[in-house]
Amino acid sequence: MKSFFALLISVSFIIASAAKTGHVITFRSPSLYPESFTWDPKSHNFIIGGTRHQKLLSISESGVAETLISDTDLPDNSSFLGLAVDRRNNRLLACIHRIPTATHPSPFNALAAYDLKSRRRIFLTPLLDKNDQNPIATVTEIIHPAAANDVTVDSSGNAYVSNSDGDFIWKVNIDGEGSIFSRSEIFKSHPVDLTVDYHKCGLNGVVFISDGYLLVVQSNTGKLYKVNVNDGTAKTVNLSKDLTAGDGIAVRSDGVVLVVSQHKLYYIKSENDWDDGVVFDETTLDVEGFATAVVVGNRKRVYVLYGHLMEGIMGNGNREEFSIVEIEENEDKEDNIWLYVLVGFGLTYFLFWRFQMRRLVQNMDKRVA
Numbered sequence: 001m002k003s004f005f006a007l008l009i010s011v012s013f014i015i016a017s018a019a020k021t022g023h024v025i026t027f028r029s030p031s032l033y034p035e036s037f038t039w040d041p042k043s044h045n046f047i048i049g050g051t052r053h054q055k056l057l058s059i060s061e062s063g064v065a066e067t068l069i070s071d072t073d074l075p076d077n078s079s080f081l082g083l084a085v086d087r088r089n090n091r092l093l094a095c096i097h098r099i100p101t102a103t104h105p106s107p108f109n110a111l112a113a114y115d116l117k118s119r120r121r122i123f124l125t126p127l128l129d130k131n132d133q134n135p136i137a138t139v140t141e142i143i144h145p146a147a148a149n150d151v152t153v154d155s156s157g158n159a160y161v162s163n164s165d166g167d168f169i170w171k172v173n174i175d176g177e178g179s180i181f182s183r184s185e186i187f188k189s190h191p192v193d194l195t196v197d198y199h200k201c202g203l204n205g206v207v208f209i210s211d212g213y214l215l216v217v218q219s220n221t222g223k224l225y226k227v228n229v230n231d232g233t234a235k236t237v238n239l240s241k242d243l244t245a246g247d248g249i250a251v252r253s254d255g256v257v258l259v260v261s262q263h264k265l266y267y268i269k270s271e272n273d274w275d276d277g278v279v280f281d282e283t284t285l286d287v288e289g290f291a292t293a294v295v296v297g298n299r300k301r302v303y304v305l306y307g308h309l310m311e312g313i314m315g316n317g318n319r320e321e322f323s324i325v326e327i328e329e330n331e332d333k334e335d336n337i338w339l340y341v342l343v344g345f346g347l348t349y350f351l352f353w354r355f356q357m358r359r360l361v362q363n364m365d366k367r368v369a
Contacts, residue, residue: 042087
C-alpha cells in the first residue's frame with residue numbers, strides 16, 4: 001500500500017489554488033484575537049472564544065456578536081482555545097490555557113463544560129500530567145509546559161483534549177473526571193525541524209470519527225494520527241503528503257477531513273478507515289489573517305477563522321474586527337483524484353507485469369545457456 005501511494009504521488013500533482021470565498025462574516029469584538037471556534041447546529045450560530053478575555057461569543061451568520069458566556073472565575077490571563085459542541089448533551093466543551101508569565105509563573109490547563117441552555121458551567125477539570133499533581137504546577141519542563149489545545153467529543157460524551165506541548169491526549173468523561181488517555185510513542189517517532197517557528201507545537205487539532213477512533217494532526221511534523229478510543233493505541237496515517245503546520249481539523253458528513261494551517265486548507269480523503277489518505281486539494285489562505293480553525297456548518301459548508309492570532313500574541317495590536325470566511329471547494333479536484341488513483345493502479349499493474357516478464361526472459365536465457 002505504501003508503494004501504491006508513492007506511485008500515486010508521482011503521477012498526481014496537487015497545486016494549491018487561491019481561496020474561492022463564499023459567505024464572509026465580519027464581527028466586532030475589540031482585542032478578542034480568537035484561536036478557535038465551533039458551530040452550534042441548534043442555534044445555527046458560531047461560538048468563538050477569546051485569547052485575551054474570559055468570554056465566549058455567539059456569532060450569527062449576519063455577524064451579530066453576543067456574549068454567550070462570561071466566566072470570571074477562571075484564572076487571570078487565561079485563554080479559551082479549542083471548542084466543541086456536545087450535541088447529545090447540549091454542552092459546550094472549552095479548553096482553558098494560561099501560559100506562564102513573570103506574575104503567574106505556573107501554567108494552567110483545564111477543560112470546562114457549559115450547559116448551552118442555562119449557560120452555566122457544569123465542571124472545570126484541571127488537566128494534569130500526574131493524578132497527584134497540583135492543577136497549577138508545571139506539567140512537563142518549566143521552559144516547556146503543557147498546553148490544552150483542542151477538544152473533541154465522542155458519542156458517549158467523553159471528551160479528548162490534545163496537549164500540544166507534551167504530545168499526549170487527555171480524556172475527560174461525561175462527569176468531568178480527567179485522566180491521561182494516550183501517551184503513545186508514535187507521537188514522538190517523527191523528526192521535527194527545529195528551525196521553524198512552530199517546532200514546539202505538537203499534537204493539535206483533534207476530531208472524533210464515528211467508527212471509534214480519533215484523528216489528530218501534529219503541527220511540527222505535519223503528520224496525522226489515528227487513535228483507538230478503546231485503548232489509546234495510535235498509528236500514523238499514511239498520507240500522500242505532509243500537512244505542513246497543520247492546526248485545526250474538522251470532518252464533513254461525506255467523510256472528507258479538513259485540516260487548516262496559516263497558509264493552506266487541506267482536503268483529505270480515505271477509502272480504508274484512515275490507514276491511508278490522499279490530499280486531493282489545497283486552498284491558499286490569507287496569511288495575514290492567520291487561520292487557526294476550521295468548522296463545517298450547514299449543508300457541508302466549510303468555514304475558517306481569521307483571528308489574527310499572531311498579532312494578539314505579539315501584544316502590539318488592538319484590532320476590533322475579525323472574520324469567519326466560507327471556503328468553497330474546487331469540486332473538479334475531488335473528482336480528478338479518482339482518475340489519479342486509476343492511473344496509479346494501472347501503472348502499478350504495468351510495472352509488476354514488466355518485472356515478471358523480465359524475470360521470465362532471464363530464466364529462459366539461463367536455460368538456453
